[in-house]
Amino acid sequence: MRRPDRPPRPARRFRLAPRRLVVLLPAWAWLALFVAAPALVLLGIALGEYDTGVPPFRPPLGPGGAWQGTLANFAAVATDPFYRDGFLRSLLVAFATAALCLLVGYPMALAMARAPEARRTPLLLAVLLPFWTGFLIRVGAWIGLLRDEGWLNGVLRALGVIGEPLPLLYSDLAMYVGMVHAYLPFAVLPLYAALARRDPAVEEAAADLGARPAVVFVTVTLPLSAPGAAAAFLLVFIPAAGEFVIPDLLGPPEAQLVGRMLWGEFFQNRDWPLAAALAVALLAVLILPVRLFQRLEAGR
């Protein structure tokens, strides 16, 4: 029985029904366990100091919780021109890769979105086809194509176009070819989603009001797909900024990118704190464009 003197509980706006909790809890647990906790561990290592031993660092909190950490690793990352240049070059490579993916991916996405309904799914599958092959195998295939005794040089030499093999592999060209090849689907999918959603009547209205097809594209199609393009850019830019394998296997040896530096510090120098500081710094740098994108989305 309810006591009559008790006022009814005010309805709470964000009451968590048990059923909702069941759905949300695994997601939260997953995020806490595999995103938040590793990030904290990483930050902890970054604040520690290099030391010989296993593991090869001194944690920032000593026995009894005494602070013995240092910001020296972050200072090194921020001031040492070696790391600074690596960061800048990584961002530049990521930017160029994302821009190239947009340039190549936009016409693909537009063609898919304009294709008849029945042909869209096969085209979508074709875009995803590279994922059916292992990532490393695809990079390896490029090595086979581009190296001095590779297919491309072989064909060109057999045709008599060149006498000496072209230095294709271990160049910026090879690196960008590999990067664009690997990341293109990440650009095409959000662009396609944005373009497939568009209302064809809006483009027809523009044509009706006197806009030629090229003008319709510039004044209507392009601006309306801008959020999709921003998403595509970031989905490529963010992983590309930390990419290690492709620059290492295809790129020029002098290209020191963050991914490579990280690998070197961690595995070759066994300087875990510095590697962790690099990783944290990369994360911090990449948060900026993500926030920018969220702003953009919210502003619409």
Added chain:
Amino acid sequence: MSLLRAEGVAKRFGATAALDGLDLEIAPGEFFALLGGSGSGKTTLLRLIAGFETPDAGRLLLEGRDLVPLPPHARPVAMMFQSYALFPHLSVFDNVAYGLRRAGVPREERRRRVAEALALVRLEGLERRRPHQLSGGQRQRVALARSLVVRPRLLLLDEPLAALDAGLREATGFELRALQRATGAGFVMVTHDQAEAMALADRIGVLERGRLVQVGPPAAVYERPATRFVAAFLGGANLLAGLVRADGGVDCAEAGCLLRPAAPVGRPAGAPVTLALRPERVRLRSGEAPADAVNAARGTVAEVAFRGELSTALVRLDGGATLRVSRPSAEGAPARGARVTLTWPAEALAVLAD
């Protein structure tokens, strides 16, 4: 010279013919309504005129010039889309100015004409808003201003009132009519709403399965429907089937009486014929008519529905047919089950072609 002339226009989509040899002529400054159910081809005709589709056969002439080879952007017609199709990323001002920019109208004149157009549809002060910040009625006016500002020779309107609330629809209809008169442009409106078509248009054309079955002023089409489809689509006329007699009358077994239309039936004796009879032309009185009466049938009131200014009664005739009868509610409603006599003037009987 006519503003628009369609000659034998045909368009197929796969196996279905959307338009099947359509002929149509629209005079300058005319408000023409194309009326038809869904799938009748009415929107297809608009899209053919605007240039979004190419006809399989036939010609479309605007002031004597063939439109078919011209791409949409080169045609001096404007279309108002059913969804309005406003540019969501542009302000109201830029939406309306879009066509003027494309035409290269100088900045000052552009500003003046956009202001004029927005004043015409009473949207002053909303220039900076985006479409998603407007109500449905306001969006409709932006779409209207956007198509009118380019001063098209012909404005195509695809269900212009369909997305509006019932309350807004009548007022907007009157405004549309006034705008059409003010601009002097030819309007071709497509609608499935017969009341809307009849209220707004100078002439209406009824489309059935890709063919124009009847064209004329609303009153004429309403009073003298040509086919069963038109009779039923416009105002739900009663249809009575019978056999032609040698003296020009029609024996109608289902009405249980002799029908004698004012106009000649134009069929040989013994031929079957269908006549249309508008519900509001039928008089209802209590009591029994003589059995051999002409244009008078006896029956029993089966159902009465009050519809505000009018009431509709369903009367089951002794011959078996059920007639809809509308009369002013002020005259009082007949009782359900009452024996009544229905009469109608000879002019109210329209002979249908099919």
